[in-house]
Amino acid sequence: MGLERQLEGMLGRIGLSRAEVTMRCRYLDWQDEDAAHLASRGASLDDCHQAFVERLYDHLAQFGPIAGILRDPVTLQRLKHSQLDYYQRLWRGPYDRGYVLDRLRVGLVHQHVGVDLKWYLGAYRLYLDHMLGALLGEGADQRIYASLLKAVFFDMTLAIDTYSSAQRQALEDSEARFARALRGANDGLWDWDLETDRIYFSERWAAMLGLGRDSLGEGSTSWFGRVHPDDLPGLRQSVDAHLRGDTPWLNHEYRIRRRDGAYLWVLVRGVAEQGRMAGSQTDISQRKLSEQQLRHAARHDPLTGLANRLRLDELLQQALQRRQRPGAREAGLLFIDLDRFKLINDSLGHAMGDRVLVEVSQRLTRCLRPGDHLVRFGGDEFVVLLDDLACLADAEQVAQRMLDSLHQPLHLDDHSLAVSASIGITGLLAEGQAVDTLQAADLALYRAKEAGKAQFARYSTELQAAAQKRLDLHNALAHALAREEFELHYQPICRIDGSRPQVTAVEALLRWRRNGRLESPLQFIPALEESGEIIAVGDWVLREACRRTRRWQLAGQQDLRCSVNLSSRQLLQPGFAQRVAAILRECGLRPTSLVLEITESLLMQDSAETLACLRELAVLGVRLALDDFGTGYSSLGYLKRFPLQILKVDRSFIGGAPDDPELNAISRAIIGLGRSLGLEVVAEGVEDPAHLDFLLGQDCRYAQGYWFSRPRPPGMLEPLLLGEEGFEGEGCLPGPATGPREDSQGSRR
Secondary structure: OHHHHHHHHHHHHHHHOOOHHHHHHOOOOOOOOHHHHHHHHHHHHHHHHHHHHHHHHHOOOOOOHHHHOOOOOHHHHHHHHHHHHHHHHHHHHHOOHHHHHHHHHHOOOOHHHOOOOHHHHHHHHHHHHHHHHHHHOHHHHHHHHHHHHHHHHHHHHHHHHHHHHHHHHHHHHHHHHHHHHHHEEEEEEEEOOOOOOOEEHHHOOOOOOOOHHHHHOOOOOOOOOEOOOOOHHHHHHHHHHOOOOOOEEEEEEEEOOOOOEEEEEEEEEEEEEOOOOEEEEEEEEHHHHHHHHHHHHHHHHOOOOEOOHHHHHHHHHHHHHHHHOOOEEEEEEEEEEOOOHHHHHHOOOOOHHHHHHHHHHHHHHHHOOOEEEEEEEEEEEEEEEEEEEEHHHHHHHHHHHHHHHHHOOOOOOOEOOOOOOEEEEEEEEOOOOOOOHHHHHHHHHHHHOOOOOOOOOOOOHHHHHHHHHHHHHHHHHHHOOOOOOEEEEEEEEEEEEOOOOOOEEEEEEEEEOOOOOOOHHHHHHHHHHHOHHHHHHHHHHHHHHHHHHHHHOOOOOOOOEEEEOOHHHHHOOOHEEEEEEEHHHHHOOOHEEEEEEEHHHHHHHOOHHHHHHHHHHHHHHHHHHHHEOOOOOOHHHHEEEOOOOOOOOOOOHHHHOOHHHHHHHHHHHHHHHHOOOOOOOOOOOOOOHHHHHHHOOOOOOOEEOOOOOOOOOOOHHHHHHOOOOOOOOHHOOOOOOOOOHHOOOOOOO
16 A cells, blocks of 8 residues: 555544644644744754754664664665755644645654654654754753753653553454454454455465465465356455445355365455455355255155155256257156055054165165156155156156066065055146146056056046046035935845745935936945045934834834945944944934944954944944955954854855856855854845745845845835835836946945
């Protein structure tokens, strides 16, 4: 920095404004006549001043600290000449801003050359002593005043030393506090002279990079040359923005190269002032590492280490952007769901389930190509993003590899587990379509599950239409009970071992009249089960069937029984047996008049809750029937373990008898098994006289089917119950059917 700029800066630090100079002159009682007095004698004192300058420098040469400065003759002559100029200005003026700057300049020069303040003030004392004799002459008073000057100037040097010492101590204390703060903050310091492009770096600044200060240059290239190429433009923009005044300070994060070639994350802070910029640099690598770990944790699954749903959203957006580029190839999505994974968790525990998920994720990963992404979507669901496909058929090849890989047993500890998956496949759909890519893949997955699991299916627009239809169905079913759209039809169950079949029971079958037409139970019963509405609807069916049966009993059918099909959701509801008892009391129906039909699939759960509920129902007197026996595992354990009284033979066996030898043999075996266990056997699906003859030949006493009557509303069934009409197989009930053929089959509620 030049001398003139130093002077300007000194003026600001001292605070020598015009007002300050005026105040000082007033304090010294300086008047215009004072300047006139000095000017009137100034010219006559030139010889006196010349003599004093010689005397002064002869005197200074006797003191070592000053003598060293005066050895050079050229320097000595320059100082003497400058001293004479000063005395002329002192006496002659003018006493303006230039005078003040000249005084500061002289003081600054003396400070630069190393003249301590006590020598500087001592020279003033010597000057006044010399001028006292020149102006007033020799005498006792002059000598006394000279002595006074010596004492006063000695005191002045002590006072100035005291002020200086206190200021130095305050500065040292401040610097010490600053140094301790810097050590605590572990920051590096830098000071950049913008005009000369020279930078001072502290030891800590260099140490951050594994360097010493001596190995760093003084120019800005020693700093910016080490900045990571990707971060350098941003750093320069931040510096320039601050220098332009766009930002109050410099605050920027970037990477800088260490001595070993690795990059360090740092935070630089600084401020520019009067051609300089200075600040600090902080090592923020640990924070950046923590932020990176947090970002990774937020986008990855902690169990498998795979990307999660948040990361999948980012990957899908990136893939969609790539698809918009010219020449972009196909991209596809696989939605993977493990089949029957809940069974592993329930039987072996969640810890083993987690191990299975980790093993599955590793197997799926090995089926991918470089650049593909596997995501754990949640639970036992995974998503694969396939990029750069020649065609979507390539996605099917990847899916098949995955199915084949999962087909191999998993060996964990002492367990050998079979795991399969269903996979939905779709191409990448553009934003704004009726369905998004994930939804399309999920619809395809649903189709694969419906088709029997352990396979893949591709998305088509028909799947979306079917999904919309299912949604409409669920929405309509949610209000059907409140709108009184449900009704019960009844199919008679007859005793056939007498001279003529007699109606002894009816089976209540749920029907839904929607918009004036009956919906197929095969469509809406599974939807009720899936949504959970079957619980409320099942209670309504039970109450309505009991009320109708009691009405028929009071009308003369005293021994009539009613069968009602149970859902597994109903049976597993807490307090279900107590609810059945309450409904029976409400309707006035004897418990023995109610038959609850359950399926093999329900008994397969074989839970303690199921067994306890069935036993509680049996204690009430409610009869329990096993429906569709022979279509499942047909386990004898069910017949022994559970309190069953009735065994119903599925229509698929009766329909083939007596012509099909195998079905003939199976039917005979089931009927014989039931009778040997003391169970009442009911054969379903009786549709022609040959079926009746076969059952009578096997001593099967009860049957139901279209030969007797198809399911009918209560009013249309009452003539049959009263004996006013014969059975349909006898040709006594002409007219259209009131329900589809499957009404006498499985989905009966």
